[in-house]
Amino acid sequence: MTGTASTKLIGKRRQNPILRFFTLLYKQRTLVALCILPMALVFVFSYGPMYGVLIAFKNYNAGKGVWRSQWTGFGNFQWFFENVNSVQIILQTLKVGVLSLIFTYPMPIILALSLNEVAKKGFKRTVQSISYIPHFISVVVICTMLNEFGSVNGLFNDVRALFGLDRVNMNAGTNYFMLFYIGSAIWQGAGWGSIIYLSALSNVDTSLYDVANIDGANRFQKIRHIALPAILPTTTIVLILNSGNILSQDFTKILLMMNNTNRMDLEVISTYVYRIGIVTGEFDHGTAVNLLVSLVSLILVLTTNRIVKSIDPEQAMF
């Protein structure tokens, strides 16, 4: 073997990506060791059960198991679209998801920015603590409260009566559902959600505010040019992640807010999957519908990320 040939071989070995990958792993073995447990958890509990999505394409017989059940192609998907409510379920899902995002996403940001402007620390801490408390109330308790307050003789109707309005059964039908659902979500989540933004705001270099003061910037100009850019990366990531949850509403809350007057009208994909998949025992059909949701959610995340990337590539997740 000539010297030139030997050098070429060594060069090829060095360029082998697999070898290079494992060499890198070995060099960073301490970090790799740290990652083993979390990765194992992800593989066991997230990737492992993924083979179960196969039942979306099968006439699943739990006794026979996943592999021995008969294939049905897209039969389970077709069944969903044959349901007279399927379009309404999809629309209701989108309506709840989009409106929730529109109204609940900005609230923690607004609260964080407002709190950031409060000079008195004692007042700021008190407001923060009070706003966090609803987060710790069980959704079951929240829904019970809503049911009580929304009844004809409940608190909300007492307030209506103060303004001379008729008492109405706010729990019946769908008229007040969005108000209750989103209102309670804001009440419960705004304070808790503001923590991450307050954390980002605490890292802002205070000299920027000093400079802004010298330049004569008013309060809103300081928010616009200092505070908002400081939390922009955080708000972007939260938006991208939330956009993936548009089709995955607060399933428990919707289920608890349902009654015999509105069950079908409030049905969203997650409650439908629960009712048909778990309660009725049609696991294959439930899986098919849920798989559909997962695909749409993935598309939503990718689309949002692409939009963000087109506006400001540095803020995109990938």
Place this chain on the structure above:
Amino acid sequence: MKKLLALAIALLLAMGCMSAFAADGPIEGLDYPDLPDNTLKITVSTANFGTDQVNTKMMKLWQEKMEEYLGIKLDITWTTIPWDDFRSNESVKLAAKDLADVNTYSQGDLVNQYGAEGVVLNLNDYLDYMVYYPTFVEGNVGGWDGINNLDGSSYVFWDGYDNDVNLAGAQSFAAYAYRFDVLQEYGLEPATTWEEFKDLCADLQALIDSGEVDADYVLHNGASWMAFYRGFVGTFHTWDTLYWNGEEWAFGPIEDNFREMLTELHELYELGYINSEFQTDESADDEAENARILCVPTLWAGSVQTWNAQSDEDVVWGLAYLPSSEHGTAWKWGSKITGKNLGTNLQMGIIVNAETEYPEWIVSMIDYQYSPDIYLMLNWGVEGEDWYLGDDGLRHYTDKFMAQPVSDRAQLLADEGIMSSASARTGIAFVPQIFSTIAAYGDTEPWWSPEKGYYEGHYWYETAFNGGVESISPYDRAPIVNVSDETKTARAALKSACESYAKTESVKFITGELDITDDAVWAAYVEGVKSQYKGFDDIIAAQNEGTDLESLSMYHD
């Protein structure tokens, strides 16, 4: 000689070896597998119905009696889960094959697919190990044919019932509750026909409007989770689910009679008789106890005793049988079959894990729960301590319970693990219940009938006397149906999916959100119901094709 001796020794040794692998069990002539330390160590997953039965006095007696019968020791690890949670997780646990050795079960036909695949034990392979359960099976319509699958298998020890008084009584949706104090004060009487009922509602509304009676509404629902129409379907000879209507299997909520009923209810709603919160008010009991309503057509009859106990003395709730209509005497829901039986709605029971190590012992153990030794004891308690034989020749609870207020008795019985309380199902649920115990500890409630006027009675008995044989719905005496396991499973799913849809849409018809008089709207509703489950019409057709009409001759009401 030596050869004979050797042969005798060999025989003795062989017999000794055989005896090491077979133990004496409760049934003579049957071989039971030998148990380590003569102890059957198993797990049991069961439900609690409000009171945890595991550490009660009766549970200890159950174990003692069971060990005595089986001739072995029992080492049972109990898991008890509140009934609602138990039911909601059951299908998932079955699908995950996460079964204890012995499991309470409540999902009807769903088990068949798991049995066919060897997850659940086929009990018919162990018929020799049963002595008492067959009595209940043979008391049922169709006997063994009624419970067996087409391939001859059976996977559930179905919940038994001993109707020892031979009365076709019922407890829910069999009577309307009225404010007797108001009716009597104003010279009114409960309705015997639908037309009378509408007239009575008008009279009561007039009393409210004039301020003579202080109430908010004439009619209200007994509980928001119950479909309001449930109290009316019997009057209009229809049903709220897939049912036998006397001629064929049909899905009640899409029948013409159901539409007729909704039309009538819409009329009552429009006239302002029905509380607008009839499907959302979660404190319906408060409305009754605080005298804010005058009539509750949809209820569990036992509610009346509670309302009377909780309300002011001058408020008197009472019961009267359902009003009839031009369709005939109103049908009541869930009237009991006479004698020992499994009921017509095979839904609940006990299943055994197919992988359990000692199925012979377990089958004999569960079978013994159907013996009078066990179920009489668990339903009544201990003689002398909990009950005594009266001069009338009947059993009566002792003063330990009867000297206490009526409202406390059920819990006192439950704390002992006595099953008549209904909130403690001792043993492995479901041990058969006895009709006579249900009424034995309770009080009577006010009743009215055209023949007797106002009087005192107990709903379990009065619903049988007042309705008569005509009031027994065809569904409660349905013929047996022979369909495949797949159809049985699909049938169960169809009921669940389609009932949910019908419940919501029916409310819209009652309130007028949907026009009940518009044929196109009704047709769209019917289509909507059918679209909730694939192959709706095919499943009902298969149900009708598999119906054995000859089995109807086995009822003896």
